[in-house]
Amino acid sequence: MMTRRAFALGALAQLRTKPNILLIVTDDQGWWDLGIHGNSVIETPALDKLGAASVRFNRFYVSPVCAPTRASLMTGRHYLRTGVYNTRFGGDTMHAGEITIAEVLKKAGYKTALFGKWHLGRYAKYHPLRRGFGEALTFSQGHLERYTHPDQLNWNRTPVEARGHISDVIADSARSYLLANRGRPYFCYVAFNAPHTPLYAPDAYAERYLKKGLSYSDAHMYGMVSHMDAAIGRLLEAVDDNTIVLFMSDNGGVSKHFTVGLRGFKASAFEGGVRSPLFVRGQNFRPRTVNAVTAHIDIFPTLCELAGAEIPRDRKIDGVSFAKHLRGESPADPNRRVFHIWDRFAPSLRSNALGIGGQRYKWVRGQLFDLENDPAEKVDISAKEPTIAAGLRKELEEWFADVTKGQVFEPVPIEVGRDDENPVEVQASWAAISEGATYTFLGYDWDSVEKLGVAKWKLDVVRPGLYDVRVSYALAAEAGDAAIAIRIGGAEVTARIAPSAGPNVFAVATMGRARLPKGPCVMEARATKPEVAINRIWLQRT
Ligand SMILES: [Ca+2]
The missing domain is CATH 3.40.720.10 (Alkaline Phosphatase, subunit A)
Structure with missing residues (x-):
């Protein structure tokens, strides 16, 4: 033993x-x-x-x-x-x-x-x-x-x-x-x-x-x-x-x-x-x-x-x-499939990048290619091989239904009040936006929301209490002063803001304090002028 x-x-x-x-x-x-x-x-x-x-x-x-x-x-x-x-x-x-x-x-x-x-x-x-x-x-x-x-x-x-x-x-x-x-x-x-x-x-x-x-x-x-x-x-x-x-x-x-x-x-x-x-x-x-x-x-x-x-x-x-x-040498699996899908906002069977491939044939948005004889994907053979094309498309549809089952394609709630992340920096571009607001890709490490309109974020307050709210914003001088209001659950803080040093230069406004109960809630930001852009909001437990 x-x-x-x-x-x-x-x-x-x-x-x-x-x-x-x-x-x-x-x-x-x-x-x-x-x-x-x-x-x-x-x-x-x-x-x-x-x-x-x-x-x-x-x-x-x-x-x-x-x-x-x-x-x-x-x-x-x-x-x-x-x-x-x-x-x-x-x-x-x-x-x-x-x-x-x-x-x-x-x-x-x-x-x-x-x-x-x-x-x-x-x-x-x-x-x-x-x-x-x-x-x-x-x-x-x-x-x-x-x-x-x-x-x-x-x-x-x-x-x-x-x-x-x-x-x-x-x-x-x-x-x-x-x-x-x-x-x-x-x-x-x-x-x-x-x-x-x-x-x-x-x-x-x-x-x-x-x-x-x-x-x-x-x-x-x-x-x-x-x-x-x-x-x-x-x-x-x-x-x-x-x-x-x-x-x-x-x-x-x-x-x-x-x-x-x-x-x-x-x-x-x-x-x-x-x-x-x-x-x-x-x-x-x-x-x-x-x-x-x-x-x-x-x-x-x-x-x-x-x-x-x-x-x-x-x-x-x-x-x-x-x-x-x-x-060592091992044969390829003739039934192997690889799936390709990508869309900027939500995946769908209408996505711009959509395809399914096997060892020999590959279907890309309605076209069929024989990769063994045409690795450059130049000749669409879907009309010549309709059964193969339809079969691959069907496999792709079944796969899509399977991998998206029960999934929600929107940002997860941002946790607020964690000991290891206080303040939490709410990334502007995580917002669901409406009323003409747009995202900008100008900043490399921080995307902004411009023409603010209304932006909403899902939050999850893990520790109830009083929170200091600050916002990083940009406002062109021509626009003059404006105001920002941020509502979190039932609490609201507002601040008047002066123009920042330029439309892409951010200043910080202290918004005041909000009492937040524990649990999920929605944070909503509005501005009085469309020239207001915001690029992050800080929530700090006091
Ligand atoms: Ca890459």
């Missing part, structure tokens, strides 16, 4: 042999933005080297945009099941009840960390530290205002100053983590935000491509990729042999200089919008290419299998493990 000590040592040995996992995700890097994928202009030596040593997936699919892919990556589930339905306006919030890959790996004995973009919830309740990550140097929004400004990140929920280009900050922090945790089983998720807009590559990197005649935007995008490639090279030096390294992007490409003949870009259901590189390097995986269709939802079950972690059984996990493709 095994003694308790022998058992404990056995468990320890097993823990030690578990592979480390490094998951690298880039942002808006297209399938074609890699030397190893045939782009002879872009310089990606570290990624090319990694790719050559990896199992490379030629048909790996992600969602057309950021947050949906991240939700699927974290949960193994179609994003519409997870609460995510948008990349902003609050639709980038993953339900608190979702189980992340970090949580299951943590349970299996892994140390977990995130470095970089989270984009699955901006409030404390949804922070990576509450989603299974032991450590996190992160930011919540889809894109940063600037690439080199020091005040954009939080380290374990504390704002920190981090100088340098953000790609270097992310890679070098992750590198320190990898070096400090060698020999442990760790799961390190490194989520770069390059080459997403705003376009900013360090000068030497951008110049390299401007000299080659690329457009300003492509030169900066390529420069950002090459600069990030160097950072990834430093990161890869810090892992040992017992580490599985995965590299992928979060949606299709944006750069236009070279597209390897693929159709469509980010936000589209065509191949250019949804096909991502995927390299998986591991001690026991022989480098080769895999043509079987796989998707972001497969990463979760694959990592569970490789790490010996338990897959949650209380919910539908949509992905299937592709570990068999890592271990």
Whole structure:
């Protein structure tokens, strides 16, 4: 009979042999933005080297945009099941009840960390530290205002100053983590935000491509990729042999200089919008290419299998493990389907990006393509193959009904009065707006509501009491003075406001105090003039 000590040592040995996992995700890097994928202009030596040593997936699919892919990556589930339905306006919030890959790996004995973009919830309740990550140097929004400004990140929920280009900050922090945790089983998720807009590559990197005649935007995008490639090279030096390294992007490409003949870009259901590189390097995986269709939802079950972690059984996990493709030749599943859907406000079967694909045929908004013979999606064969087209469409409709069942596609209530988030900053663009109000995309890290009219937010007061209300607003001088009224549940505060220093320059008005009872309520903001824009409201428990 095994003694308790022998058992404990056995468990320890097993823990030690578990592979480390490094998951690298880039942002808006297209399938074609890699030397190893045939782009002879872009310089990606570290990624090319990694790719050559990896199992490379030629048909790996992600969602057309950021947050949906991240939700699927974290949960193994179609994003519409997870609460995510948008990349902003609050639709980038993953339900608190979702189980992340970090949580299951943590349970299996892994140390977990995130470095970089989270984009699955901006409030404390949804922070990576509450989603299974032991450590996190992160930011919540889809894109940063600037690439080199020091005040954009939080380290374990504390704002920190981090100088340098953000790609270097992310890679070098992750590198320190990898070096400090060698020999442990760790799961390190490194989520770069390059080459997403705003376009900013360090000068030497951008110049390299401007000299080659690329457009300003492509030169900066390529420069950002090459600069990030160097950072990834430093990161890869810090892992040992017992580490599985995965590299992928979060949606299709944006750069236009070279597209390897693929159709469509980010936000589209065509191949250019949804096909991502995927390299998986591991001690026991022989480098080769895999043509079987796989998707972001497969990463979760694959990592569970490789790490010996338990897959949650209380919910539908949509992905299937592709570990068999890592271990050797394995046939593609002819019944595999990947689903593509994306719409800015609410998903529907009329969405602009809508498609379903299998190993050979792909249906995109009424058109049918034979990807084996027409990877560029040039020839619509729906009239020639009506049965295949109708069958795929039917599968897509059934899938849509299933993944949207019981889901509400509007912002979750914002919790007010939490000890760990006081004051709470109510993001203006989470509002439901009416009476002519509009959202503006001008601000990179904060969207505003302009021509205020009426804006309404759903709140959930977790601690009753007296709250100070302040508002950040902009008002052009020509408009003269105005007034703002904010009603929260039964309480109302008002303030007269003077013009701010310009229509896009925000000033802060102190609105007064409101007594808020516990529980859900609606907050409503109105202004006396349409020139008033607001970009955030603070509610602070006194
Ligand atoms: Ca993206």
